[in-house]
């Protein structure tokens with residue numbers, strides 16, 4: 502049974518998660534709810550997100566705030582951040598988790614498709630950070646976690662726009678860490694390995710791909726979303742008070 506650490510400083514913290522309704526994001530929402538934090542999340546998957554909020558209330562007695570939002574709409578995303586701040590107080594933890602790893606061939610990519618991939622996988626991270634900055638400045642502290650991927654480190658093909666966006670996360674994290682650090686705000690990147698979400702299992706987990714994964718990983722395990730949430734809890738809490746501008750890889754030793 503998974504027994505996460507308890508970080509007392511996360512209790513009653515105001516936390517904002519992008520894509521918090523399913524996959525790793527749902528594990529993030531649940532992990533922070535279980536710490537006693539006030540979690541707000543945006544997602545486009547409305548049915549799953551409402552079901553998650555209901556389940557959190559029943560199982561943990563704490564209902565996260567779900568704001569339906571397509572993160573490609575920067576104004577709507579920043580409005581969601583503002584709404585979360587009004588309801589739960591200034592946001593002190595921002596988890597830039599939402600992404601879409603849709604496969605695409607080189608030949609099929611148009612300028613519009615390329616821009617759309619960046620609008621999902623890269624651009625929102627900057628504009629959520631911009632929106633929480635005044636809140637974190639008022640608090641005198643904050644933690645921002647941007648979600649990268651080991652896919653580009655492994656040299657994976659079949660999704661060049663996604664791997665480009667995910668590599669760019671490192672530059673964003675390090676640049677913002679410098680600008681935000683003077684306000685006591687930390688910015689880090691988590692690089693998940695291959696995490697066994699329902700979506701990954703349904704779309705990509707063939708016997709052959711599983712064999713390749715287990716051969717590549719030092720640890721012969723199937724990484725669960727909770728393993729990523731555990732790292733996010735650490736990076737959000739004061740336990741990582743001196744960690745910023747860094748990449749934290751949770752991939753069972755694959756990359």
Ligand SMILES: NC(=O)c1ccc[n+]([C@@H]2O[C@H](COP(=O)([O-])OP(=O)(O)OC[C@H]3O[C@@H](n4cnc5c(N)ncnc54)[C@H](O)[C@@H]3O)[C@@H](O)[C@H]2O)c1
Nearest residue numbers: 520523524525544545546571572598599600648650695696
């Ligand atoms: N699962 C993995 O194996 C894996 C591996 C490496 C990196 N990652 C990274 O971890 C993070 C989470 O991955 P995941 O597998 O849970 O992803 P996912 O695709 O399963 O879920 C992402 C969430 O974001 C939401 N979302 C997608 N597009 C959106 C949009 N336009 N507006 C609002 N919400 C939107 C989805 O509905 C979903 O709830 C991503 O940044 C991903 O790149 C995941």
